[in-house]
Amino acid sequence: MSKNRVSRRQFLSYTIMGVGGFMASGTIMPMLRFAVDPVLQKSGEGDFTATPQRVDELTETPVRVDYTIVDRQDGWYKSDESYSAWVYKSGDRIVALSPVCKHLGCTVNWGGDKNHPDQFFCPCHAGRYEKNGKHVPGTPPIGPLDEYLVMEKDGYLYLGGTRPNTLV
Amino acid sequence: MNWNSQDMDTYFQQKDYIDTLLVPLLKLETVPEALKGSSSATEFLMHLSNFIETQFRGRMMVLPPFTYTQSTNLQEMGNVLSKDLQLMDFKHIFYLTTDRAWTDVDIEGEMIWLPSIPLESMDQQLRKTVIEDQLRQVLPLLTNKWTE
Ligand code: FES
Numbered sequence: 680m681s682k683n684r685v686s687r688r689q690f691l692s693y694t695i696m697g698v699g700g701f702m703a704s705g706t707i708m709p710m711l712r713f714a715v716d717p718v719l720q721k722s723g724e725g726d727f728t729a730t731p732q733r734v735d736e737l738t739e740t741p742v743r744v745d746y747t748i749v750d751r752q753d754g755w756y757k758s759d760e761s762y763s764a765w766v767y768k769s770g771d772r773i774v775a776l777s778p779v780c781k782h783l784g785c786t787v788n789w790g791g792d793k794n795h796p797d798q799f800f801c802p803c804h805a806g807r808y809e810k811n812g813k814h815v816p817g818t819p820p821i822g823p824l825d826e827y828l829v830m831e832k833d834g835y836l837y838l839g840g841t842r843p844n845t846l847v
Numbered sequence: 848m849n850w851n852s853q854d855m856d857t858y859f860q861q862k863d864y865i866d867t868l869l870v871p872l873l874k875l876e877t878v879p880e881a882l883k884g885s886s887s888a889t890e891f892l893m894h895l896s897n898f899i900e901t902q903f904r905g906r907m908m909v910l911p912p913f914t915y916t917q918s919t920n921l922q923e924m925g926n927v928l929s930k931d932l933q934l935m936d937f938k939h940i941f942y943l944t945t946d947r948a949w950t951d952v953d954i955e956g957e958m959i960w961l962p963s964i965p966l967e968s969m970d971q972q973l974r975k976t977v978i979e980d981q982l983r984q985v986l987p988l989l990t991n992k993w994t995e
Contacts, residue, residue, distance in 0.1 A: 747971055761975060783857070783864055783905025802990070803906040804864055819864070 727830050727837040732766060734773065734831045741767040741789045741799075741810065744775070746838065764827050764838055765789055765799065767810070769846075775827035776812045777841050782819040799824065811846040823847040848908045849900060858908060865905065866938040867989075870928070870956075871896045871912035874946040878917070888945045888963035895961070896943055898978045899985070906993075908937070921952045929955035939992050943985075957992065959985055 730746040748760045763786070764775040778786045780801040787808065791800030798815065799808040807815040812824035826846070828839030848854040848865060858865050871892055876885035892912065900909040915924060932940055933955065940956030942949065945963035952958070961981055966974050 745972070745975065761971070780905060783861055785905040786902045801905075803903055 727828070727832075727839045728762075729832075730764075730836045730838055732836040733834055734836050735834065737766060737768045737773060737836070739768055741765040741776070743778075743789070744836065744838075762838075765824075766829075766836065769811075773829045773831070773836065774811070774846065775829050775836075775838055776844075777825040777827060779825065780806055780820060781814065781822045781824060782806050787824070812844045813847040848904055850908065850911050854904075854908075861905075862936075865908060867903075867907045867993075868932065868935065868937040868940045868956075869896065869899060869907050869909045870932065870940065870942045871910065872942050872944040872946065872949060873912035873914045874917070874944075875914050876917050881917075884963075887965050887967060891963045891966055892943065892945055894966060894974070894978055895981055898982060899943075902982065903989070921948055925949075925952040925954040932956075941989065941992075957988060959988060961985070 728746055728748055730744050732744040744764050744766045746762055748762065763778050765778055766773065766775045780787050780803065782801065782804060785801050785803035787799045787801045787806070789799055790796045791802060792798065792807065795807055797810060801807070801820070804819045806818045806820040808820065808824055809815065812826065814820040814823055823844035825841040826844050827841055830837040830839065848858050873889060873892055874885065875889070876882065896909055900907065913928065942954065942956060942958045944958070944960055947960060949958050950960050961984065964977055966977065969977065
């Protein structure tokens with residue numbers, strides 16, 4: 680028998696390495712894309728988006744602030760994406776909470792439940808949150824509402840990305 | 848939830864909470880005079896169903912629109928949908944359309960018909976307000992079913 684014959688075991692290990700190699704390239708490719716494509720890179724200040732909300736008009740009562748990120752390219756679908764935040768003043772601090780329910784992602788409203796006018800309410804499964812975003816035990820949500828990074832510029836409110844709630 | 852594999856995984860984990868199916872029904876008219884109106888209605892319907900999806904994604908699965916042309920027999924299509932969509936184990940099925948003809952069709956589930964509004968001439972903010980107003984009309988239909 681020739682010494683060069685590929686044994687069954689060797690053959691298997693080649694095949695597996697082959698597949699493994701293929702899978703590795705699958706995971707490396709997207710990472711490369713992030714490294715190379717400047718559009719996908721996070722930049723410092725550029726991450727903040729202007730909102731139409733004047734900072735001096737904010738009060739202790741949460742108001743909904745809508746803003747739009749223009750011309751986001753999402754696959755073949757080009758769109759302006761709309762976002763909202765619930766914003767209020769707490770002393771000197773501006774608090775901006777994400778409206779995305781921590782249970783399964785519906786949109787929450789301030790005062791949406793008549794019986795709890797001073798709370799955020801999720802219409803999907805009656806989830807509730809206190810004003811600082813803390814979820815009310817016994818309702819479905821499993822954590823507090825996320826918080827937006829905020830910035831003031833020329834009197835207007837700018838919103839950045841979200842981070843875990845720091846008020847609770 | 849949207850009809851994509853990631854949301855589907857969540858759906859399977861949280862099936863008890865996601866008990867509603869929203870099915871957009873989209874009429875695509877092919878005669879030249881009707882193209883403009885038809886495309887405008889498409890935009891309206893897609894915006895509205897997207898908006899509903901963001902509001903209620905934890906409770907609803909929103910399907911891609913079922914598209915048909917002007918010669919489609921709606922009752923036949925309705926029968927097929929009634930039969931097939933039942934297989935998916937949802938407690939409530941809502942259909943969303945701007946085509947009035949569906950109001951005469953016998954179908955399993957709730958038909959929500961809204962007249963189309965030309966959004967194309969509106970700026971972002973107005974568009975949002977209009978869509979929200981429309982949602983407010985639809986809202987009681989949904990919540991009444993949910994609290995039944
Ligand atoms: S998604 Fe908000 S309570 Fe379930």
